[in-house]
Amino acid sequence: MEYIVPLEAKVAVLCGGMSSEREVSLRSGKNVLGALQRLRYKNAELVDVSSNIMNDLKGFEYAYNTMHGKYGEDGCIQGILEILKIPYTGCGVMSSAICMNKEYTKRVLSTCKDIPLIKSVFVRKGEVVNDKVAEAGLKYPVITKPVSEGSSFGMTKVNNPEELQKAYDEALRFNDDVLIEEFIEGFFVTVGVLGNQGNEFATEILEIRTKTEWYDFDAKYTKGLSEFIVPATGLSKEATERVKDIAVKAHQTAGCSGVSRVDFMIKDDEPYFLEINTNPGMTDTSDLPAQANVMGIDYDHLVLMILNSVGLNK
Ligand SMILES: Nc1ncnc2c1ncn2[C@@H]1O[C@H](COP(=O)(O)OP(=O)(O)O)[C@@H](O)[C@H]1O
Ligand SMILES: [Mg+2]
Numbered sequence: 001m002e003y004i005v006p007l008e009a010k011v012a013v014l015c016g017g018m019s020s021e022r023e024v025s026l027r028s029g030k031n032v033l034g035a036l037q038r039l040r041y042k043n044a045e046l047v048d049v050s051s052n053i054m055n056d057l058k059g060f061e062y063a064y065n066t067m068h069g070k071y072g073e074d075g076c077i078q079g080i081l082e083i084l085k086i087p088y089t090g091c092g093v094m095s096s097a098i099c100m101n102k103e104y105t106k107r108v109l110s111t112c113k114d115i116p117l118i119k120s121v122f123v124r125k126g127e128v129v130n131d132k133v134a135e136a137g138l139k140y141p142v143i144t145k146p147v148s149e150g151s152s153f154g155m156t157k158v159n160n161p162e163e164l165q166k167a168y169d170e171a172l173r174f175n176d177d178v179l180i181e182e183f184i185e186g187f188f189v190t191v192g193v194l195g196n197q198g199n200e201f202a203t204e205i206l207e208i209r210t211k212t213e214w215y216d217f218d219a220k221y222t223k224g225l226s227e228f229i230v231p232a233t234g235l236s237k238e239a240t241e242r243v244k245d246i247a248v249k250a251h252q253t254a255g256c257s258g259v260s261r262v263d264f265m266i267k268d269d270e271p272y273f274l275e276i277n278t279n280p281g282m283t284d285t286s287d288l289p290a291q292a293n294v295m296g297i298d299y300d301h302l303v304l305m306i307l308n309s310v311g312l313n314k
Contacts, residue, residue, distance in 0.1 A: 001301060004308045005062050007040050011307075012060040012086075014077065016048035019069030021150060028066040028282035035303035036064070053080060062310055063088040064303075066282055069150055073279040074100035082312055089306050091278040092314035095255040099276040102179050103147045105254060109273065112253045115246055118265070118272045120181040122147075129168040130161055133180055141183040143214075146174035150277075152217045157183055186267030188215045189232055191243055192280065192291045193251040193260045194305055197314075200251055202244035203291035207232035230290050239269045250276055258309025261288055 005011065013036065015029025016022050029046050036044040047056050049067060057063070063086050071077055075097035081088040091099070098104050103122045109115045121136035123129050133142065144167040146154040154174040156167035171178040188210070192203035207229040210219040219225045235243065247262040254276055261280035264271045280288040282303075292302045 001304055002308065003039075003304070005041075005310060008043060009041070009061045010059060011036060011041055011044040011062045011064055012047040012057060013044060013064045013066060014047050014049050014072070014088075015066045016050075017067045017069075017072045017077075018050070019067070019072060020153065021068035024281055024283065025066055025068045025072065028068070028286070031284055031299070032064060032066050032282050032303055035300040036307070038300050039304055049077065053077070054084070057081075057084055057086060060086060062086065062307075064307055065089050065279060068279055068281065070148075073277075074148070085312065087310040087312050089309050090258045091256045091260065092311075095257065095314075096278050098254055099256065099260070099278045100148050101177075102145060102275050103177065105276060106179075106273075109250055109253055112249055115250055115253070116270070116272050118181045118184060118274075120179055123168065123178045123180060125172055125176040129178075129180075130164055133161070133164060138180065138182050142180050143183045144168055144171045145179045145181070146171045147177040147179050149174045151220060152215065155216065157214060183214075184265040184267050184272050186265045186272075187234055188263065188274075189235070189243060189266055189271075190261055190263045190287050190291075191247045192288045193247050193256070193262060194258075194292070194297075194302075196309060197252075197257055200248050202247045203288070203297075204230055204294045205232040205235070205240060205243055206230040206287050206291050207234050209234075228287075228290065230294050235266060236269050239266070239271065243271045246271060246273065255314075257311070257314040259288070259306050261291075 013029050013033045015025045075093040078093045123132045141159045144156050154171045158167045188208045189205050191205045195201050210226045212219040251260045261277045263274040289299050
């Protein structure tokens, strides 16, 4: 595989940060640093991102971004790196900001007719939630989501209009804007997208079967509550190809670069788009390394591919 970043380059592995996903990011960072060292990048170092980041980045020539959530995955750190003219991996300012917000992602993707979006309504703080859901004609059950959280935080499955206000109030604890979607009674899959602009390709699909009603916070972080199947077995051959195609189209339509992971629900062999994660986890138990691994891209190779996505103004 090609080395685009010179081996002697000073590479900052950005991790940690100030989001609720700080701990996961520190684990991602450590794993990525290990891979860079095995790839013979001897001047790679971990940088735990704080408000002193402008100073901490002095002397670095490239940045490998392994931050998740607020400030790391939403365009903020990408903006700082643009100003400092330090080429960085993965998505740029605009696509990071769009994809951090589930409503704005859907607005952008609605311009591509091939991406199946779940019927939903966007409700701002102060609006009458029951009226908005009724006006939009959503069928129950629905699911309430803060527009820019991860890890299923603040989300509730709502079975009838009487339960709606409480669920909406819960989502408002996280963000002032709430996305309410029809609930898809199906199973969850996720697929990675790799490669540089114009040459993107999808990884194998990872399917997650949960013992809980949906893939909520507990299912995500309690051992034994979910089963991972990769490559996925619950989809027909045609649906498998469709999910991969839609993932690449979603990545391209949102202006992503280098890497992303696209989530879907599957019902009756039909995919429904959920969200794009612009900086997916890179721990040894994360989804993307497993998806890449089953197609013959081992962890170090994956890190090199992502490193090769460095650039500015993307
Ligand atoms: N419309 C929906 N219907 C059914 N399940 C959903 C729906 N939206 C989300 N979920 C479930 O909630 C989980 C988290 O949703 P997602 O939109 O991916 O947010 P997060 O950013 O928290 O990962 C999904 O993995 C899926 O299991
Ligand atoms: Mg998700």
